[in-house]
Amino acid sequence: MSDSGSGGVRLDEPAVIGRRVLRLRTELGLTQRQLAEPAYTPAYVSTLESGKVRPSEAALRHLAERLGVTPEELVTGRPARLAAELRLRLTDARRALATGAPEDAAPLFRALCAEAVEHELPGEQATALLGLGDCLLESGELDDAHECFASVERLLADEPLPRRVPAIRGRANAHRLTGELRYACYLLETALDQLNASGLQDPDALLLLYTASIAPYMDMGAHERAAHAAELAIALASRVDDPALLAGMHRGVARTLIAQGRIAEADASLAKAQDLYRQLHIRTELAHCHWMRGYVHAQDGDLERAENELRTAYDMLTAKRAALFAEQVEVELADVLRRRGKVREAEALLRPLLAVGTELAEAAENAGNTGNAANTATKATKEIPEARALRAGRGVVHVGAAHRLLGLIAEECGDTEAAEEHYRAALPLLERAGVAGDLAGLCCLLGDLLRRTGRTEAALDAYRTGLAHRATPGTTTLGPAPAPPLM
Structure with missing residues (x-):
């Protein structure tokens, strides 16, 4: 049993300290008199070694010096x-x-x-x-x-709260990846408000929180709030020396620039982040920069460069065995491949990523090889090992995106029934995550499909659902934005 001494140090019981003094004295070949003099008596040392008295701070300093240890090691046993x-x-x-x-x-x-x-x-x-x-x-x-x-x-x-901020950021990231975007925003915004209200204006902690909030804001469609967080992060950057924090800020800011159509600036911001991560040898974050640059080029219509960047990101993440991030990159790479006309390659990437894949994978490949691509989408299923599978609760936004892409591929191949199944599988996933923009787009795809197949009322319902999400992107589920720091 231990109790607390001065300064919060955990002190062992007197008997334990006494045995430690006896052991150290014996190892050094000292007598009790040699250890005690000139400040103490042999009787005092004997009483202390028997555990009948706790040494004072002055006695501890004296004994520790004679025994060649620190006072802390003497009372805790910890070097x-x-x-x-x-x-x-x-x-x-x-x-x-x-x-x-x-x-x-x-x-x-x-x-x-x-x-x-x-x-x-x-x-x-x-x-x-x-x-x-x-x-x-x-x-x-x-x-x-x-x-x-x-x-x-x-x-x-x-x-103090700044010490807990990295853990809060980590917990928010875990919630974001499981699709709980609103709660991720809540955690980050609450910490920001507490920091600013308490006067603990730690620039490193603030930069970490503002940078972390950009991703869930963007996923929810709250682009204005994401842009504001990016502006505050940029303003804080001059007060931060940690290159890893600055690199993360550049990467986050790039997302808001992409949403504003400022593609060249986004690419420049990502280049700065890449340089910093390369200097720090942080391979996961460097891979994320290649990932985002691939997204930038895809948004700009440069699909060849987008494919190259995404393949680089995938190779780096696979080499690091960062499984979840590698799987998410595969979804975005599949989208680029589909847009480049490499439909079979895109489908081959997507199918194993879902917990349930297609039963007739080999038949699909054979059909593609004979030019019969219309038969590549199928409703039959087989189990795929979950260790290498995106699923609800593990990259939920990308699960929805994978279903959406498979729906597009099926529709392009003429299999409207399989396309509808994939669209409907994606809907609850994106609703749960609150990904407003993606959800609105998916509802439009589903509505168009239903209208083309003669189900007008169902199509109207899908359009109405999409319009509701498009009308208020992210604003209905988030309260007031956190107060900005005093710069």
């Missing part, structure tokens, strides 16, 4: 260098995640977390859990990632 060594190994683990695969870095963070728990180092435990959460996020284990970030928040509950 003074332990925390510093642990922090160094945490930095190495973070580097392993930046340059390698998340499943290789995860055991390092787990081991370091266990050590931090054993030695009662809550700060280092929180850092290890934060790293583990990032590993799990990359590999698509979103529930476990969420629990890691929540544990960090609990560990740091008594710390």
